[in-house]
Amino acid sequence: MSTDVVKENFRLCYAFNIAPETKTESYRIFVDATTGAIVRRLPLFANCFGMHNKPHAHPVKPALAAANSVSIAAAKSALIAATFIPNYARYLNGQAAITFETQQVGNQDPGNTVNILALQNTTLNTRIDAFNTELWANNPDVQRTGLAWGNEVPNATTAHWLTQRMYQYYQTKHGRNGIDGNGRYPRVLVNWREANAQWDSPNSTIRFGNLRGASLVTADVLGHEYAHAVDEYTSNLIYEGEPGAIDESIADIMGTALERYVLPNNWNWNWGDDFGTERSLSNPTLFGQPNNYTNRLPINPPCIGGRHPAPPGGNDFCEVHTNSGIMNHWFYRIAEPTSTSSFIGFDEAADLVYKTQRYYLHSTSNYNDVRDATWAMAGSTYGTCSDVQRKVAAAWRAVGLQILDCPPGCDYSLNTITVTGSTNCNGQITLTTNCNGAYGESCNGVSYSWSGPNIVSNGGTTATATLPSSGGSQLYFVSGTKSGCIPGSFRAALVEVNCGQSSCNTISSGNCYTLKVQKNGLRLQVMGDGTIQQQNANNQNNQIWKVEDTGGNQFKFTTQDGTNRVITSNSGNFGEWLSLSGYNGATGQKWHTQCNGSNHYRMYRDNGSTWDVKDYGNSPQLQLYGNTGESFFDYRSFEFQPATCPTGTPPPPPPPSGGFAVIAPAYNCQTGALTMQTSGGNGSSIEYQIPGLRGWETNPNFTVPSWQLNGTQFTLQARQSGTQAPSYQYTTGCGGTPPPHRHQLEAHWFSLLPA
Structure with a gap:
């Protein structure tokens, strides 16, 4: 039908959801109430790809495909932490195996009883x-005896694990519990005979097949299909034309977000690269997608699945997998720090997309709608005419969708402050900024307000200041305001005053130190997974660093845990977790140091990117974030505390004594706070681990996820001086019975490649 809003283009129709019992492609059919003619057909599924491939049969081990030998309903089940080897080696991420949650059948020893790929008290069940x-529903549970699944059914175990991680991603990053916002998981089916992956709404199932002989069970594909399910409970975009392209783009974005979540140091902007890249968010044109709205493929109804020439007239439901490249590239421009000046941060960009989907979009939203909706969400989140809102609008203009993101003349921003003159004590400096505007009149009428110690300004783009007579850091600000434009643009500059002497302790090459985080007094420590995290002081070698001059006023930091590895940055990108590697003289292993005048230093690469304790110092990981043009934030500043360099191999501490054992933890059912406790031991440092929650660390505090607060069994482990205590089996409890299974929802379908 024509989309013109005139009465001749409207029909009174009956709507039917047609879901065949033996097929995976269901449709909503609109039938003219007067003539009985079919007026429109909308798919209730979403595919990964825009083509049908010949079906493939996938053999399954008889022992795993056989009907259940244990009555699942007959026995009380518990949630069990198990291990598996994934279908693609890169997901191991340096580990021998991955921990995930399965469901125990019965109350026997978890290592000697049947476990299935399910989660108790949830709808997640992988088959x-x-x-x-x-x-x-026509297939049995996948089960095995014991907790080590190995690589027996890698597609099933990998899909089960990734679904759990995607639930966690939405919960931690977007505050959403499950696909419906109320804790619901999708079901999962692997080894589907189609060369595709699909969200099937009526059966609430994500299906995975193989493509070119490779499994489609990957992080970006599962995240893609999971996002289709979320869309059904939020904007419910119809799966054709521009609404379908937006749906596909959001799915690609969330698939990329999941890959980044599980592989923070090994993700990329290519979608499907585990089995052969199908799309690229950074450069959609490499795979036949437009990266600009002016180059979009035309929409020529009727919208029929498949590609030309089969089925007849097939056009991928009016190019949903092709025109999605426009929004994909818009997202790349605001989420990739090295792409353009539109960068706002990956997590910030993904959350903007999710909130737009949840609160603004509707079933027939087109590209103009999503452009305006993301702009409005950026304004409500960060402020009208804020830098973020401007960047969101600029990115849309870059992909061919014009938008005036502020009132006329308000689209301006201030450049970074430049400092000239003498930065010695009592020196005179000049601070300068300039106005940038997307339109000619934007900078007209802007007034400038400067602030900082001993500053003199006439309200223009420059100001002067006299520096103090003592060393340290001086912070200066400028804001630009204009009548009718709210709020103004803002910049800051940090000036280091040099009086010929340092007010920080000298770093002596060849000496050893512990590195104390200014914010909280924690120390940087080498972890078992090769990352560096802030932890409580432990007087162990894994918190001692040997600092050596590499030339050019740069240093390398070598752990004294006996492995002779140095702190390393591989990509140099914001958000990269710093790791350890053997020294080879690479740029990413040499660090500049800068004193803040109060005995704290920041370390930075040659590109200015600084060490940063994640989430403003509230998470443990040491990452690369920020730059030397910013302030000395306390979560990016470190004190060098002298320590004795170990000589030779330190003698091992005495073995634990006094019946070292794990005992019942302290647990808060409402918050999920769990503190492990032990008895006995030799008084030396203790490491704690709960498989499925966290690996070995000296911190005894854990947080149990919301879906595991009641009725979940965990294995609590502790070790001291190389000796591990017997494990303690603990089942979370709230003083009552575990919550009941959530009811299934009724119908609705969706897939990943065009159908």
Whole structure:
């Protein structure tokens, strides 16, 4: 039908959801109430790809495909932490195996009883399409005895793990519990005979097949399909034309977000690279997608699945997998720090997309709608005419969708402050900024307000200041305001005053130190997974660093844990977790140091990117973030505390004595706060681990996820001086019975490649 809003283009229709029992493609059919003619057909599924490939049968081990030998309903089940080897090696991320949660059948020793790929008190249950029925309900549970799944059914175990991680991603990054916002998981079916992946709404199932002989169970694909499910409970975009392209783009974005979440140091902007890249968010044109709205493929109804020439007239539901490249590239421009000046941060960009989907979009939203909606969400979140809102609008203009993101003449910003003159004590400096505007009149009428010690300004783009007579850091600000434009643009500059002497202790090459985080007094420590985290002081070698001059006023930091590795940055990108590697003289292993005048230093690469304790110092990981043009934030500043360099191999501490044992933890059912406790021991440092929650660390405090607060069994482990205490099996409890299973929702379908 024509989309013109005139009465001749409207029909009174009956709407039917048609879901065949043996097929995976369901539709909503609109039938003219007067003539009985079919007026429109909308798919209730979403595919990964825009083509149908010949179906493939996937053999399954008989022992795993056989009907259940244990009555699941007959025995009380518990949530169990198990291990597996994934289908693609890169997901190991340096580990021998991955920990995930399964469901125990019965109350025996977890290592000697049947476990299935499910989560108690949730709808998550992963199965194998053993009989090529295409339906989750027609296949048995995947089960094994014991907790080490190995690589027996890697597609099933990997899909089960990734679904859990995607639930966690939405919960931690966007505050959403499950696909419906109320804790619901999708079901999962692997080894589907189609060369595709799909969200099937009526059966609430994500299906995975193989493509070119490779499994489609990957982080970006699962995240993609999971996002289709979320869309059904939020904007519910129809799966055709521009609404379908937006739906596909949001799915690609969230698939990329999941890959980044599980592989923070090994993700990329290519979608599907585990099995052969199908799309690129950074450069959509490499795979036949437009990166600009002016180059979009035309929409020529009727919208039919498949590609030309089969089925007849097939156009991928009016190019949903092609025109999605426009929004994909818009997202790249605001989420990739090295792409453009539109960068706002990956997590910030992903959350903007999610909130737009949840609060602004509707079933028929087109590209103009999503452009305006993301702009409005940026304004409500960060402020009208804020830098973020301007950057969101600028990115849309860069992909061919014009938008005036502020009132006329308000689209201006201030350049970074430049400092000239003498920065010695009592020196005279000049601070300068300039106005940038997307439109000719934007900078007209802007007034400038400067602030800082001993500053003199006439309200223009420059100011002067006299520096103090003592060394240290001086912070200067400028804001630009204009009548009718709210708020103004803002810049800051940090000036280091040099009086010929340092007010920081000298760093002596060849000496050893512990590195104390200014914010909280924690120390930087080498972790078992090769990352560096802030931890409580432990008087152990894994918190001692040997600092050596490499020339050019740069240093290398070598751990004294006996492995002779140095702190390393590989990519140099914001958000990269710093790691350890053998020294080879690479740029990312040499660090500049800068004193803040109060005995704290920041370390930075040659590109100015600084060490940063994640989440403003509230998470443990040491990452690369910020730059030397910013202030000395306390979560980016470190004190060098002298320590004795170990000589030779330090003698091992005495073994634990006094019956070293793990005892019942302290647990708060409302918050999930769990503190491990032990008895006995030799008084030396203790490491704690709960498989499925966290690996070995000296911190005894854990946080149990919300879906595991009641009725979940965990294995509590502790070790001291190289000796591990017997494990303690603990089941979370709230003083009552675990919550009941959530009811299934009724119908609705969606896939990943065009159908």
